[in-house]
Amino acid sequence: MHKTVRFMQSILKDFPRHHLIMATAVGCCLLALALYPVSNAEANRQVAEPIAIPAATQPPATPAEEVEPALKWTEQRVSSGDSLSTLFTRAELTAADVYEVSSSPDGKLLRNLYPGELFRFGLDRSGQLQELHHVQSKLVSRVFTLDGESYSSEQLVLKPDTLLNYREGVIKDSLYMSGLEANLPDKLIMELANIFAWDIDFVFDIRGGDSFSLLFEEHFLEGEKLSVGNIIAATFTNRGKTFQAVRYTNGQGATNYYTPEGLSMRKAFLRTPLDIFRISSGFNLKRKHPIHKKVKAHRGVDYAAPRGTPVYSAGDGKVIAAGYSKANGNFVFVQHGQTYITKYLHLNNKKVRKGQSVRQRQLIGTVGSTGYATGPHLHYEFLVNGVHRNPRTVKLPQANPIPKAELVAFQTATQPMLTQLAEYGGASTFATSGSAADMNAGAASAN
Ligand SMILES: [Zn+2]
Incomplete structure (x- = not known):
């Protein structure tokens, strides 16, 4: 154990203290993930590297060409109007090859092709199609393999790594522009506003100097960012009053945002009844x-x-x-x-x-x-x-707080997320008040 700690300290000695706490908390097996690079060149005052979620993931499946080096691979991208025939023709395969694949037990799965999908053809030395990969997305493929006389198929689903990232910003001209300046995708700006829409009137009450911070998911596959996920925890300070929200899936499987005390962010009435x-x-x-x-x-x-x-x-x-x-x-x-x-x-x-x-x-x-x-x-x-x-100030009735019996489970699940959000917020405030070099050590390693 001491050895492990020393090992981590030697790796982490250049990182600020809160990073060390974070990395220790998620465990040394996830250390590599915790140091994962993330693009943040545009945003200032933000913590660079995301936090690993312990629930992450499996290693990517071994690509077939590595176990079958004898196959020669070519690729064809599906364009509008393509059929299996046009793709096979471009790959210099015959109508008989098309027939063999499409008449196989899973051949009907190749009837609907969508532009942007990829086909990878693996041919042996004699020119026989041994393997056909229908790559439907970065995560989902179907692999057809010549199995004696016919082709059998198998679906391959890769699970992305989910990491947490942090952003914060101060409203200058508009929520939307300030969100973009904080390097937030449109989707998250809208989600952020939707989470707080019951408490804050985003039409009338937003002011310059209002601020926000959020912890959100990002999905990665083999180091490549695929997409952003959900907001896990967020704060919004409007005219000096700070609202906090944390995402929680209750015992019935319903996911909602709550205050740290377990009150629903969602109220019986919208504060602003329009889009x-x-x-x-x-x-x-x-x-x-x-x-x-x-x-x-x-x-x-x-x-x-x-x-x-x-x-x-x-x-x-x-x-x-x-x-x-x-x-x-x-x-x-x-x-x-x-x-x-x-x-x-x-x-x-x-x-x-x-x-x-x-x-x-x-x-x-x-x-x-x-x-x-x-x-x-x-x-x-x-x-x-x-x-x-006054619709803008009337006190709105509460809707569905966390039941008392579930409050402990709620706090156990959400407190770590709120703590992380607060630590990142505190860390970046500290950085701007004189310890910028410390923060930049993290940022530099991320670029
Ligand atoms: Zn009127």
Whole structure:
């Protein structure tokens, strides 16, 4: 054991302390994974190397050509309009070869080919097709092998390595641009906003200086990054208030995001009942809102948005009115249980009928300017026991917290992720306040 520790220390002596803690925690067998390089040239103030998840993976299967060196290999890429015949012809094989493969027991699996797929042909010295690899993706292949008279086939599925990476950023011009500057793919920027969408109004309340950090999965195959996975833990600081979320799969197998205390991030009502990603100005801190000076008692909130932007039901409920009036234009009212009613005015189109049940985030209409409206916008009202409340600030009821009996399991599963997120955040803050050289040691090894 002492030997192992010394060995690790000798390897890790150039790394900052939190890296050592991390590597020790995941175990020396995963050390190589922990030091895996990741591209982060664009992002500053971020920790370079991802963290290995102990649940990783198997070694890639040995490619067939290494055990059968006698075969000569050629490749053909599937283009639009290709069939097995055109591919075999290009590989200088005959119609008889096509027949032998396609009439084999699994030959029907070669009927549907998709552009971009790859075929690898392994021929022996006599020109006989011994092996055919149908590479459907980087992870999935089917291998046809000449087995006496006929071809048999086997599916080959590679499992990618899943590693955790960290990013953080400060909002300058917009959430979207700041996310890109932090080297976050679009998918993760949207997922981040969706996780916090019940607590933070991303249309009105985002401010310069707001900040975020997140721990997320990346999938690798033989050192090549294939894709990004899920956000595992994240923070978002909005106007000085920090929200935290962690991903957890409960005893019933349902995956959701929760606060560290086990309250659901998902609430009974959406804070913003429209698609914020369709509101380009929603990310722009310099945007202007339409001002309805003529409306005396303004009892709702107005979301300026392009005509046609999807409008969602803020919660599960029942449509109690869907119609047209001179003032409201096209409108939809939804009742949620006994206590709540939400109202959506000036719609371009209604997508629901009176009496219909709706789910949270179900499309109920599109943004328009019907009725007394100066331009396309959604006028949204939120009523509690018949009294108008400010939709942007009203306290929303909780939905499905972690049950008490599962709280220990929840904390055991999620606490390490929150700790890692906090350590990375702390490490990078420390780095900018004077220990930059330390951080750069990690960053340099990653490039
Ligand atoms: Zn209004």
